[in-house]
Amino acid sequence: MSMSTHTRIVFYGFWLFSFSFFLFCAPLQARLNIEIFGGGTERIPIAIVPFADESRLPHRITDVVSADLQRSGLFRLIDPTGLTPYAPAEVVYDDWVNRGASALVIGRTILMPGGQVEVQFRLLDVARQAQLTGLATIVPVTQLRAAAHHIADIIYEALTGEAGVFSTRIAYVLKQGNKYALQVADSDGYNAHSIIEYNEPIISPTWSPDGSRIAYVSFENKKPVVYVQTLATRERKAVANFAGSNSAPAWSPDGKKLAVVLSLHGGSQIYLINADGSGLQRLTRSSGIDTEPSFSPDGRHIIFTSDRGGSPQIYRIPVSATESTSAERLTFEGGYNVSPDFSHDGKSFAFIHRHNGRFNVAVQDLASRQVQILTSSQFDESPSFAPNGRMILYATEIGGHGILSAVSRDGQTRQHLSVQTGDIREPAWGPLLKQK
Amino acid sequence: MKKIAGVLIISLLSACASQTTQPTDVEDRSTGADSSYGADSSALSSGGSGFHPLNDPNSVLSQRSVYYDFDSYTVKNEYRPLVIAHAQYLRDNPNAQVILQGNTDDRGSREYNLALGQRRADGVKNIMTLSGARASQIESVSLGEEKPRAYGSGESAWSQNRRTDILYRGE
Numbered sequence: 001m002s003m004s005t006h007t008r009i010v011f012y013g014f015w016l017f018s019f020s021f022f023l024f025c026a027p028l029q030a031r032l033n034i035e036i037f038g039g040g041t042e043r044i045p046i047a048i049v050p051f052a053d054e055s056r057l058p059h060r061i062t063d064v065v066s067a068d069l070q071r072s073g074l075f076r077l078i079d080p081t082g083l084t085p086y087a088p089a090e091v092v093y094d095d096w097v098n099r100g101a102s103a104l105v106i107g108r109t110i111l112m113p114g115g116q117v118e119v120q121f122r123l124l125d126v127a128r129q130a131q132l133t134g135l136a137t138i139v140p141v142t143q144l145r146a147a148a149h150h151i152a153d154i155i156y157e158a159l160t161g162e163a164g165v166f167s168t169r170i171a172y173v174l175k176q177g178n179k180y181a182l183q184v185a186d187s188d189g190y191n192a193h194s195i196i197e198y199n200e201p202i203i204s205p206t207w208s209p210d211g212s213r214i215a216y217v218s219f220e221n222k223k224p225v226v227y228v229q230t231l232a233t234r235e236r237k238a239v240a241n242f243a244g245s246n247s248a249p250a251w252s253p254d255g256k257k258l259a260v261v262l263s264l265h266g267g268s269q270i271y272l273i274n275a276d277g278s279g280l281q282r283l284t285r286s287s288g289i290d291t292e293p294s295f296s297p298d299g300r301h302i303i304f305t306s307d308r309g310g311s312p313q314i315y316r317i318p319v320s321a322t323e324s325t326s327a328e329r330l331t332f333e334g335g336y337n338v339s340p341d342f343s344h345d346g347k348s349f350a351f352i353h354r355h356n357g358r359f360n361v362a363v364q365d366l367a368s369r370q371v372q373i374l375t376s377s378q379f380d381e382s383p384s385f386a387p388n389g390r391m392i393l394y395a396t397e398i399g400g401h402g403i404l405s406a407v408s409r410d411g412q413t414r415q416h417l418s419v420q421t422g423d424i425r426e427p428a429w430g431p432l433l434k435q436k
Numbered sequence: 437m438k439k440i441a442g443v444l445i446i447s448l449l450s451a452c453a454s455q456t457t458q459p460t461d462v463e464d465r466s467t468g469a470d471s472s473y474g475a476d477s478s479a480l481s482s483g484g485s486g487f488h489p490l491n492d493p494n495s496v497l498s499q500r501s502v503y504y505d506f507d508s509y510t511v512k513n514e515y516r517p518l519v520i521a522h523a524q525y526l527r528d529n530p531n532a533q534v535i536l537q538g539n540t541d542d543r544g545s546r547e548y549n550l551a552l553g554q555r556r557a558d559g560v561k562n563i564m565t566l567s568g569a570r571a572s573q574i575e576s577v578s579l580g581e582e583k584p585r586a587y588g589s590g591e592s593a594w595s596q597n598r599r600t601d602i603l604y605r606g607e
Binding site for chain 1: 580
């Protein structure tokens with residue numbers, strides 16, 4: 001792991017707004033740290049000039065854009081101090097060539113009546129002295145951060161050819177004392193709010209493919225029960241509350257079904273159920289443990305953890321499996337491979353691999369079966385791919401506290417996102433949403 | 437599955453004294469591998485004669501936790517009288533119901549640990565049903581690593597967290 005760069009960005013005064021509608025009223029507060037270790041070898045040098053008049057706004061757009069791009073590990077920020085072009089005619093390209101920038105971002109903000117802001121930005125190619133892309137949009141002041149993430153996504157896509165994921169959201173569980181909160185936040189950890197809070201554990205949150213619902217496991221009734229909650233209405237429903245334990249929900253890619261793990265008929269086995277709780281159908285039939293299902297992007301297969309071979313390993317089974325279908329074992333290195341998450345292109349999966357007493361994030365290519373271990377920490381859990389497949393979000397432990405971390409698919413860049421006042425765990429990266 | 441469970445229980449009742457810590461680094465299913473016949477599950481009696489047997493500190497029924505060795509779901513000999521006493525109480529009190537909560541220490545995947553805890557609770561349930569309790573009186577569930585009795589890492593904390601708790605409905 002390269003440690004050549006160590007950038008630390010601290011966001012002060014970060015407040016988590018909690019919509020506590022069940023048991024608690026006290027909002028949970030925290031401060032977010034993002035730490036970046038290492039970085040890819042070929043980072044794009046980009047200069048981002050503070051937009052005209054943005055210092056009069058509650059959030060400086062270019063601060064958000066800069067943090068996003070830097071966090072991706074694919075960009076190197078060039079200091080724009082002393083140069084303040086806001087329009088293409090004001091750009092002296094030689095200045096930026098001399099500073100080593102290959103891309104330049106300029107723009108302006110115009111405060112409008114009624115709390116609206118017009119934001120204009122342009123991405124310029126320094127070598128070709130030409131505009132690559134741009135945007136003019138009018139947003140409410142309250143949506144400035146969202147607008148900034150959108151701009152970062154446009155820049156990211158224009159310069160890397162991949163979809164940006166800065167406008168996506170993440171979900172995770174925050175434990176503070178004996179309180180558990182299921183929280184949703186922007187991909188940079190801002191705008192966090194609790195969608196549910198309890199005195200009992202919550203685990204295994206997972207996003208519906210359209211981002212409108214989250215399935216999770218709650219222990220509020222002395223046992224694990226699977227719930228589906230609609231974010232917009234906060235309405236929630238127990239979709240798997242059978243005798244015994246109900247856990248490990250995974251959405252089918254069309255959002256119509258869930259794979260869940262039940263002990264209903266003995267052991268821990270994988271079942272399919274409609275997202276409204278109807279139509280229970282058993283999928284796996286082993287005498288061992290089958291758990292942690294994850295759908296392939298085409299919805300035709302499920303990968304899961306099973307100890308049917310004596311140690312927990314990752315297996316694959318068709319969703320159309322009958323009683324006589326046998327699952328195919330996928331992992332063979334080591335005696336503890338768990339928590340698989342299919343990549344969105346269906347070509348690989350992330351999982352937790354134990355090696356020399358450490359639990360680390362690894363990725364296995366399905367075709368070549370090649371395994372790459374991406375982290376070197378002690379206790380990593382719950383890997384979750386970013387929707388562009390570029391990063392993997394996971395939970396890890398530092399100083400006895402659970403924090404979130406993300407590692408690039410190639411293992412070259414890691415970042416920590418931490419809420420310092422509690423234990424944070426069980427992260428799930430939400431889907432790419434359609435353009436507003 | 438039922439057949440496997442039956443063989444497993446016979447094995448547990450007859451041979452678990454020799455099966456303590458699993459040598460492997462993770463849970464496996466080897467406990468059911470070989471078995472000898474002969475254990476009489478009804479031979480052990482609590483002889484319960486208290487007015488409030490479930491809460492009488494002199495009664496074995498006041499003991500509600502079964503503890504396990506590392507990576508094991510075998511009910512150890514020392515806990516068998518406790519489990520069988522509760523089974524006989526359930527047999528003699530058909531309206532009584534219990535929930536068995538399996539627990540694990542906090543190393544490894546939360547969901548996989550949930551399944552391991554389920555296996556512990558299921559093992560206790562199987563002994564109870566073989567000892568006269570009705571399956572309908574017992575719900576076996578798992579809390580995995582989510583409800584530790586002792587916090588911190590190290591064997592002293594972990595050993596308290598590897599357990600099955602017996603809770604009576606309405607208590």
